[in-house]
Amino acid sequence: MSASAQLERLRAELGADAVLTEPEQCAPYLSDHRQLFHGRALAVVRPGDTAQVARLLRVCEAQRIGVVPQGGNTSYCGGATPDASGTQVVVLLERLDSIRHVDAASHALTAEAGCTLASVQAAAAQAGRLFPLSLGSEGSCQIGGNLATNAGGTQVLRYGMMRDLVLGLEVVLADGRILDSLSALRKDNTGYDVKSLFLGSEGTLGIITAAALKLFPAPRRHATALVALSDVQAAVALLMRLGEATDDRLSAFELIPRAALELTLRHLPGLTDPFTQAYPWYVLCECAGSVPDETLQVALQEALTAALEGGIVLDAALVRSERERGALWRMREGIPTAQRAAGVGMKHDVSLPVGRLAEFVTRAAAWVAEHVPDGRLVAYGHVGDGNLHFNIQALPAADPAVFLARSGQVQRAIHDLVHEFGGSFSAEHGIGQLKVAELERYGDAVELEVMRALKRTLDPHQILNPGKVLRLP
Ligand code: FAD
Ligand code: 2HG
Ligand code: ZN
Numbered sequence: 001m002s003a004s005a006q007l008e009r010l011r012a013e014l015g016a017d018a019v020l021t022e023p024e025q026c027a028p029y030l031s032d033h034r035q036l037f038h039g040r041a042l043a044v045v046r047p048g049d050t051a052q053v054a055r056l057l058r059v060c061e062a063q064r065i066g067v068v069p070q071g072g073n074t075s076y077c078g079g080a081t082p083d084a085s086g087t088q089v090v091v092l093l094e095r096l097d098s099i100r101h102v103d104a105a106s107h108a109l110t111a112e113a114g115c116t117l118a119s120v121q122a123a124a125a126q127a128g129r130l131f132p133l134s135l136g137s138e139g140s141c142q143i144g145g146n147l148a149t150n151a152g153g154t155q156v157l158r159y160g161m162m163r164d165l166v167l168g169l170e171v172v173l174a175d176g177r178i179l180d181s182l183s184a185l186r187k188d189n190t191g192y193d194v195k196s197l198f199l200g201s202e203g204t205l206g207i208i209t210a211a212a213l214k215l216f217p218a219p220r221r222h223a224t225a226l227v228a229l230s231d232v233q234a235a236v237a238l239l240m241r242l243g244e245a246t247d248d249r250l251s252a253f254e255l256i257p258r259a260a261l262e263l264t265l266r267h268l269p270g271l272t273d274p275f276t277q278a279y280p281w282y283v284l285c286e287c288a289g290s291v292p293d294e295t296l297q298v299a300l301q302e303a304l305t306a307a308l309e310g311g312i313v314l315d316a317a318l319v320r321s322e323r324e325r326g327a328l329w330r331m332r333e334g335i336p337t338a339q340r341a342a343g344v345g346m347k348h349d350v351s352l353p354v355g356r357l358a359e360f361v362t363r364a365a366a367w368v369a370e371h372v373p374d375g376r377l378v379a380y381g382h383v384g385d386g387n388l389h390f391n392i393q394a395l396p397a398a399d400p401a402v403f404l405a406r407s408g409q410v411q412r413a414i415h416d417l418v419h420e421f422g423g424s425f426s427a428e429h430g431i432g433q434l435k436v437a438e439l440e441r442y443g444d445a446v447e448l449e450v451m452r453a454l455k456r457t458l459d460p461h462q463i464l465n466p467g468k469v470l471r472l473p
Pocket of ligand 3: 382389
C-alpha cells in the first residue's frame with residue numbers, strides 16, 4: 001500500500017480530524033524536549049478511545065507501519081520520537097483522558113493513559129487520598145508515559161516507583177487485541193504477572209490505554225527542612241538517622257549541591273537562599289504523616305538538632321509555612337529548568353548502593369575535574385533511593401560544540417565507574433534510543449535474551465516503537 005493509501009486507511013479508522021499530516025501541526029511531536037532527537041512521520045494520530053487504538057494497531061500491523069506512542073513528550077531518552085524514515089506513525093494518547101473510577105474505600109483509581117499526572121493527583125486529592133508519584137514534569141507528563149517509563153521522582157523513598165503503584169492495566173497489543181488486566185484487586189496470584197511486562201517497556205511491547213492505580217491516605221502534616229552539609233558522606237549518615245528518628249515517615253530526601261542551588265537562584269524567579277552563608281551540599285528532606293499534630297515536626301527538629309551537635313549537619317532551616325515549603329520544592333524541582341537556562345550540559349541518571357554513594361562521588365568528581373575542565377559538576381537527586389543525576393554543566397566560557405563533542409567519552413567513563421560500583425546507568429529515565437548501546441554493554445546477556453524473546457513474541461513484526469530499548473539482530 002502506498003503512503004497515501006495508508007493515510008486514507010488511518011483516516012477511515014480514526015476520522016480525518018484525528019490524523020495530522022501538516023508539517024506545522026506535526027512538528028511539536030517529532031522532536032524530544034531536550035532537542036537531542038529529531039524524526040519524521042507518516043502522520044501524528046490522535047485516537048479517541050481504546051477501541052480506536054486497537055483498530056489503529058490492527059491496521060499498522062497489517063501494513064507493517066512502525067508505531068511510536070507518545071504521552072507528554074517529557075522523557076529524557078528519545079523514546080517518544082520517531083525515526084528519520086517518515087514511515088512511522090506517532091500515536092498521541094491525549095484524548096484518552098478520563099478518570100474512569102475513584103474508589104476511596106479501596107484506595108484505588110482507574111485513569112486513562114492520556115491523563116496528566118497532575119490530573120490523577122488532583123482526582124485522588126478530591127477523594128481525600130494521595131497518588132504519590134511526583135515529578136517536576138507532572139503538569140505535562142501523562143500517566144501512560146509514567147507507566148511506560150516506570151517513572152521515579154521525589155517520593156520513591158516512601159511509596160516506590162511507578163511500578164509499585166500499579167494494580168491493573170489495560171493494554172493494546174501489537175495485533176490489536178486488548179489485554180484487560182485492569183482489576184484493582186490487591187491480591188491476585190493467578191499465574192504470571194503479565195501486566196508488569198509493560199511497565200518500563202517504553203512502548204515496545206504494547207500501548208497502555210488505562211491503569212488501576214494505588215492510592216494512599218492523604219498526609220495531613222508535613223515536616224520539611226533544608227539541611228546544609230559538608231559532603232555526601234554526611235548526607236548518607238543523615239538519611240539513616242532521620243529514617244530511624246521519624247519512624248520511617250521520611251518521604252523525600254533530595255541531595256542538592258551548591259552549584260544547583262546557585263543555578264536556580266540565578267535562573268528561576270522568586271527564590272532566595274534560606275541560609276546567610278554558602279554551604280557545599282544541601283538535603284531537602286520531608287516527612288509526611290496523617291496524624292494532624294506536631295509529632296513529625298518535633299521528631300525532625302530533634303533529629304536535626306542531634307545531627308548538628310554530632311557534627312553531621314552544618315546548618316538546618318526548618319520550614320514554617322506552606323509558602324516556605326512550596327519555595328523549597330520549586331527550587332528542587334526547578335533544577336532541570338535552571339540547568340537548561342544555563343546552557344548545555346551532559347546528563348547521567350545513575351543509581352548506586354546508598355552506602356557507596358559518597359565514595360562514587362569522590363572518584364567520579366575527581367575524574368570530571370581532570371577531564372572536563374570546562375564543565376561544572378551538578379550532581380543532585382534522589383539519594384534516598386541511591387539515584388544521582390550526575391550532570392555536568394558547561395561553564396559560561398565553554399564552547400558548547402566542543403563541550404558536547406566529548407559527551408560520549410565522558411558518559412563511557414562515568415557509566416564504567418557506575419558499573420564497577422555495582423550501580424545502574426539508568427536509574428529512572430529508561431533507555432529510549434539514547435541508551436540502547438549502554439544496555440547492550442552493561443546488561444546481563446541472559447536477561448537481554450529474555451527481553452528479545454518477549455519482544456519477538458509480543459511484537460513479531462516489530463512495529464512497536466522500533467529501535468527503542470532493544471536492537472533485534
Ligand atoms: P513520553 O515522553 O511521551 O514517552 C516516554 C516513553 O513512553 C516513550 O518511549 C513512549 O513511546 C512511551 N509511551 C508514552 N505513552 C505510552 C503509552 N500510553 N503506552 C505505551 N508507551 C507509551 N522522570 C523521572 O523518572 N523522575 C523525575 O524526577 C523526573 N523529573 C522530570 C522533571 C522534568 C522537568 C522533566 C521535563 C522530566 C522529568 N522526568 C522525570 C522525565 C519524564 O517526565 C518521565 O519520564 C515521564 O514518565 C514521561 O512521561 P511522558 O508522558 O512525557 O512520556
Ligand atoms: C529530576 O529529578 C529529573 O529533577 C530530571 O529526573 C533530571 O534533568 C535531570 O537530569
Ligand atoms: Zn530525577
